[in-house]
Amino acid sequence: MTQIPKLYGKVFNIQHFSIHDGPGIRTTVFLKGCPLHCKWCHNPESISQKKEIILYEERCIRCGACVEVCTTGAVHRDGDLIVTKREICTACAKCVEVCYAEARNFVGKELSTEDVINEIVKDLVFYDQSGGGVTFSGGEPLLQYDFLTSILKFCKNQNIHTAIDTCGFASPEIIDMISQYTDLFLYDIKIPDTRKHEEFTGVPNKLIHHNLQRLVKLGKEIIVRIPLIPEVNDDVKTIKEIGRLVESMGNIKEIHILPYHSTGKVKYARLGIDYSLKDLELVSQEKLEICKKELSNFVPRVEIE
Numbered sequence: 001m002t003q004i005p006k007l008y009g010k011v012f013n014i015q016h017f018s019i020h021d022g023p024g025i026r027t028t029v030f031l032k033g034c035p036l037h038c039k040w041c042h043n044p045e046s047i048s049q050k051k052e053i054i055l056y057e058e059r060c061i062r063c064g065a066c067v068e069v070c071t072t073g074a075v076h077r078d079g080d081l082i083v084t085k086r087e088i089c090t091a092c093a094k095c096v097e098v099c100y101a102e103a104r105n106f107v108g109k110e111l112s113t114e115d116v117i118n119e120i121v122k123d124l125v126f127y128d129q130s131g132g133g134v135t136f137s138g139g140e141p142l143l144q145y146d147f148l149t150s151i152l153k154f155c156k157n158q159n160i161h162t163a164i165d166t167c168g169f170a171s172p173e174i175i176d177m178i179s180q181y182t183d184l185f186l187y188d189i190k191i192p193d194t195r196k197h198e199e200f201t202g203v204p205n206k207l208i209h210h211n212l213q214r215l216v217k218l219g220k221e222i223i224v225r226i227p228l229i230p231e232v233n234d235d236v237k238t239i240k241e242i243g244r245l246v247e248s249m250g251n252i253k254e255i256h257i258l259p260y261h262s263t264g265k266v267k268y269a270r271l272g273i274d275y276s277l278k279d280l281e282l283v284s285q286e287k288l289e290i291c292k293k294e295l296s297n298f299v300p301r302v303e304i305e
């Protein structure tokens with residue numbers, strides 16, 4: 001293995017045989033932590049960089065083993081219920097170790113560059129056969145840019161195709177550095193109006209657009225991805241504005257529409273996070289086709305993922 005510095009990063013999943021995060025068969029590495037807080041996020045476990053306790057209450061058999069081992073008082077019985085106070089949980093994991101029903105677990109691990117690379121190289125044969133590679137997603141992978149850069153350098157050295165799924169909210173210097181080792185950017189564009197962008201994601205969009213323009217000028221291959229969220233950005237006016245914005249960047253040939261889905265809803269409850277969009281409907285097929293048609297006026301290729 002090429003000598004690379006041993007760094008540690010926060011990872012919440014490594015998915016093998018992924019087919020939706022770039023060309024061919026891929027290994028997708030999900031890094032934990034994101035500077036945005038999109039209200040519709042379907043990976044709420046990716047937002048915080050901290051290790052978090054996740055509860056599967058439907059599996060709990062009320063044996064009380066967790067109550068007995070918890071020395072901080074973060075778990076207690078309340079009648080028939082087992083209640084966990086996350087605010088005083090120290091993430092010691094004692095309760096997870098004794099829960100044979102697997103009703104409690106932790107999301108997020110600290111892994112070394114070597115740990116991640118060992119997972120990546122397991123699938124080398126599939127990358128070769130399918131034209132695949134590795135995708136770094138999140139959360140926001142650029143938040144852990146030192147860790148990410150080390151692994152990207154290794155991949156480049158081994159001729160492994162690399163993709164980054166990013167919200168683009170990072171310093172231009174980080175964008176420049178990372179781009180040297182990245183073959184493809186899957187770049188999210190969410191809401192063209194900056195005030196509305198800030199309302200729904202927690203940050204304005206100027207830097208995101210600036211970085212996209214920068215990557216275009218650097219000649220990088222980019223697929224713009226639009227999470228299509230009902231009542232937020234799925235109206236024709238907004239979609240046209242996004243189309244115009246992408247076209248104005250020059251030389252972006254592909255947009256993918258990511259329709260909102262509600263699979264993340266249950267995760268919010270398991271993590272004890274409030275989900276403000278819980279009554280949101282799914283986007284209809286008809287609406288998706290309209291958006292696809294509108295966007296086709298601005299780039300040669302539009303896909304619905």
Ligand code: SF4
Nearest residue numbers: 060061063064066099
């Ligand atoms: S140890 Fe697991 S199954 Fe037993 S009460 Fe605690 S959460 Fe429920």
Ligand code: SF4
Nearest residue numbers: 070089090092093095
């Ligand atoms: S992780 Fe430790 S502190 Fe947190 S609930 Fe479990 S036993 Fe208590």
